[in-house]
Amino acid sequence: MTDTARSSATLTTIAPALRAAFERLDYTADGLLRMLGADAHAALGRGEPVAVRRACTGELGTLVRLLLVGDVIAHQEAAAVLAPLELDAALAAGLLEATADGVRSAIDVRPFDIGSGSRWVFADLDESMRIVGTRPDHVLGVGEASLSLLRATPRDPVADAIDIGTGCGVQTVAALDHADRVIATDITPRCLDFTRASLALNGINPARVQIRQGSWYEPVADEQTDLLMANPPFVVGSGTIEHSYRDSGLDLDGASELMIRGAADRLAPGGTAAMLASWIVTEADWRSRLASWLPDHGVDAWIVQRDIADPALYVGTWMRDGGLDPRDVEAQQVGARWLDRFADAGVEGVGFGFVFLRRTDEPSDILAEDLRHSFDDPLGDEATAYFDRVAWLRENDVRDARLQLTDGAALERVATIDPDTGWVDVVRRLHRADGPRWVHEVDDSAAALVAGLRHEGLPAADVAELLAVATGVEGFDDQALDELLTGLVRHGVLRPDNTR
Numbered sequence: 107m108t109d110t111a112r113s114s115a116t117l118t119t120i121a122p123a124l125r126a127a128f129e130r131l132d133y134t135a136d137g138l139l140r141m142l143g144a145d146a147h148a149a150l151g152r153g154e155p156v157a158v159r160r161a162c163t164g165e166l167g168t169l170v171r172l173l174l175v176g177d178v179i180a181h182q183e184a185a186a187v188l189a190p191l192e193l194d195a196a197l198a199a200g201l202l203e204a205t206a207d208g209v210r211s212a213i214d215v216r217p218f219d220i221g222s223g224s225r226w227v228f229a230d231l232d233e234s235m236r237i238v239g240t241r242p243d244h245v246l247g248v249g250e251a252s253l254s255l256l257r258a259t260p261r262d263p264v265a266d267a268i269d270i271g272t273g274c275g276v277q278t279v280a281a282l283d284h285a286d287r288v289i290a291t292d293i294t295p296r297c298l299d300f301t302r303a304s305l306a307l308n309g310i311n312p313a314r315v316q317i318r319q320g321s322w323y324e325p326v327a328d329e330q331t332d333l334l335m336a337n338p339p340f341v342v343g344s345g346t347i348e349h350s351y352r353d354s355g356l357d358l359d360g361a362s363e364l365m366i367r368g369a370a371d372r373l374a375p376g377g378t379a380a381m382l383a384s385w386i387v388t389e390a391d392w393r394s395r396l397a398s399w400l401p402d403h404g405v406d407a408w409i410v411q412r413d414i415a416d417p418a419l420y421v422g423t424w425m426r427d428g429g430l431d432p433r434d435v436e437a438q439q440v441g442a443r444w445l446d447r448f449a450d451a452g453v454e455g456v457g458f459g460f461v462f463l464r465r466t467d468e469p470s471d472i473l474a475e476d477l478r479h480s481f482d483d484p485l486g487d488e489a490t491a492y493f494d495r496v497a498w499l500r501e502n503d504v505r506d507a508r509l510q511l512t513d514g515a516a517l518e519r520v521a522t523i524d525p526d527t528g529w530v531d532v533v534r535r536l537h538r539a540d541g542p543r544w545v546h547e548v549d550d551s552a553a554a555l556v557a558g559l560r561h562e563g564l565p566a567a568d569v570a571e572l573l574a575v576a577t578g579v580e581g582f583d584d585q586a587l588d589e590l591l592t593g594l595v596r597h598g599v600l601r602p603d604n605t606r
């Protein structure tokens with residue numbers, strides 16, 4: 107490498123050689139898990155360098171200690187594991203920094219895999235392995251929130267996608283597996299530089315990605331897309347900005363409101379949005395608050411509340427995230443102002459979750475629901491299936507349909523003892539075994555009805571009528587039957603034969 111090439115080295119220019127080193131040593135999501143084993147891999151996720159270091163072996167181990175643990179590695183050893191990337195170029199590009207005894211990482215670069223092989227992204231170092239300080243325009247790495255949006259994004263093939271607040275480019279890189287083109291936006295030039303470098307690291311043709319700087323929807327004001335993705339800076343606070351990756355500058359849940367209000371207009375007909383959001387929970391129903399941000403016509407919405415934090419827990423968590431020590435007197439003033447703002451606004455909790463939207467040409471159908479229990483299946487495919495079921499319900503009379511319980515559905519019975527008659531069922535719950543594992547409480551009649559439904563059998567209303575005659579128990583009125591079946595179809599517990 108010439109002196110000129112070395113001095114103009116950037117993360118983007120060194121990306122191809124770095125990727126070659128990664129492939130040579132199997133610095134991939136699977137490769138790391140194989141070398142570290144499950145326990146040390148979990149320790150890596152928790153930011154515990156000691157356990158990770160002990161599991162590092164061979165050249166891959168040296169590379170992991172250099173790039174992920176934050177160890178100082180001697181020049182010769184570092185040069186060997188980075189080849190064909192030259193050590194001088196890695197230093198010149200800012201990937202590494204020199205110390206008295208060798209080199210160490212100055213940028214985070216790590217693999218992630220959402221099921222289609224390893225991809226890599228550059229980001230700023232976080233504080234998990236080494237105390238480094240966090241700059242105001244810190245480029246966030248692949249954290250829990252990024253991964254949760256990756257898993258919640260529908261992966262159906264699309265022509266166009268938009269990624270608002272792209273950061274290190276993680277959502278964009280993943281979307282290019284199933285989208286022909288992506289527009290990636292961010293407010294900070296540093297994030298956009300890192301996104302360019304992440305694209306180069308994955309060998310992605312830059313012509314497939316437009317990188318645009320600007321705030322919120324401003325850079326895509328004239329666009330309509332098939333897929334809108336956003337993991338915005340949604341921290342609910344008092345409107346100050348300390349770190350652009352988390353603070354929006356808008357009061358309380360203003361960032362989520364702005365993103366949700368503006369999303370439908372950015373979607374092409376049939377287009378889908380998958381976003382993370384956060385909202386205040388007050389005495390009023392949080393569902394109505396979120397629904398009020400959506401239009402009455404033209405958008406189906408599925409809003410999933412995954413968690414609620416009480417104000418003290420919320421403020422404490424985000425203060426620690428921002429490097430504030432709750433024991434520090436100045437930090438305590440920040441916390442006090444934050445909690446005062448929450449008290450003024452009557453905030454009893456802060457909800458967090460996913461907002462899925464689909465653009466339609468129909469009156470809006472909005473469901474906001476609490477799904478705070480644990481489940482493992484990703485929500486991306488479920489969101490597509492959910493909107494397909496909503497469309498089916500719009501076009502069909504559910505009582506006339508031939509329905510059937512989805513595979514794996516189970517009935518749970520809870521009984522208490524009656525001294526005269528023995529066990530008496532007090533609750534019956536119908537469970538879906540996959541997806542978000544929805545649970546519906548049902549009575550005896552509903553349990554018997556769903557057991558009798560078959561795709562090749564009679565329409566649901568006829569089965570209900572026959573059941574009433576056979577058991578002598580009064581059947582369902584039209585509205586009750588409609589509500590029961592609609593709820594179960596909406597959640598995929600009952601399926602018409604032509605839906606997912």
Ligand SMILES: C[S@@+](CC[C@H](N)C(=O)[O-])C[C@H]1O[C@@H](n2cnc3c(N)ncnc32)[C@H](O)[C@@H]1O
Nearest residue numbers: 252271272273292293321322337338339350351
């Ligand atoms: C939570 S990070 C998400 C990064 C990445 N998309 C991910 O999923 O990990 C939020 C990103 O939004 C960017 N951002 C902050 N304010 C913004 C604004 N007003 N408009 C657009 N992007 C903004 C930040 O720079 C940051 O990259």
